[in-house]
Amino acid sequence: MSVSLLRNTAFLPSIPLGIQTIYSAKMRSSLNQETPSQKNLGCDGSGGSSVPELRVFIRRKRVKKTVEVIAKEVKEESSGKKFVRLPEIEDFSYSKDVTHSQSTPSKSVHLTGEKALSQLTQTEIKGFSLSDPLQPPLNWEKVLEGIRKMRSAEDAPVDSMGCEKAGSSLPAKERRFAVLVSSLLSSQTKDQVNHGAIQRLLQNGLLTADAIDSADEETIKSLIYPVGFYTRKASNLKKVAKICLSKYNGDIPNSLEELLLLPGIGPKMAHLVMNVAWENVQGICVDTHVHRISNRLGWVSRPGTKQKTKTPEETRESLQLWLPKEEWVPINPLLVGFGQTICTPLRPRCAICTVSDLCPSAFKEAASPSSTPKK
């Protein structure tokens, strides 16, 4: 309840540095209809069953001249479910994702500066009772279900083949390497073209770190042609093979951080490789379709605002704050296919979309002049 939250946070400054402290607060569901003043104050303590209890884990430590306050995590008491979303405040920055082995990635808000303590107090009240940022978007399950239905009716290119199938008949280690290579080649390239390139590499025995390392770059280049950016990719492939050989005994890195060190592997592919090669879901694989559609649906926003996310990475972080982990892997093929057939970048086909009534962007984009070219 907000009263105890206020009281607790009020004596925060007296708590010794470095001690982890736990605060409890009751959070009112955003679905409840109530007056703003009630919202602002949160539950008055009558303890309705619709009000889940939250805990905030807070750590304080001294950083140079100021005190840094870190709200470690938020979790719902009743279900035990952890939330990693922390509320809107001014003058703060999100820390980088911290991933705990196989568990849910967590995120913390770092507050630094003189006003950190008072900011945190405001934040908790605002976040838990008013703006209620822990709630997933309204109707997201209906939207997802609708998209699934549309996807099973239509046939999108993504259905036919993807790099997740690369080398499915190979021994584990070679299969992982094949997945990595396939990811490397597949950016900005149609699956079919990519698949052909992988087949040619395989037929020439060039789908292991060892073979690629000793092969001629020109040979690789000609085999992977015509995947997009084949010159650069051939060069990256050589470098990656060498790294895999020297640092990982010919296998591929098994962590997100190490995958990102490989040339040609960025966040999108690193998450894909973790998902597919290691079956270890560290994050959502966000490509341009997932990015675009998440924003159209109003599923993501820049931290603490209602603005659209600007990059796929921002989208990934925003999505991961509320989307249940079971959906992290399937969301990509689902939205990619949807984005290829219906929710296209240009002139989305809202008229045939069965979830347009739940989409804040439906029919909003300039119905572009397919028949009225203005120049």
Added chain:
DNA sequence: ATCCGGTCAC
């Protein structure tokens, strides 16, 4: 002519 299922360097 313009659009890609991305990454990297300025």
Added chain:
DNA sequence: GTGACTGGAT
């Protein structure tokens, strides 16, 4: 943030 890398498709 912006553009280069690349060539095929619409």
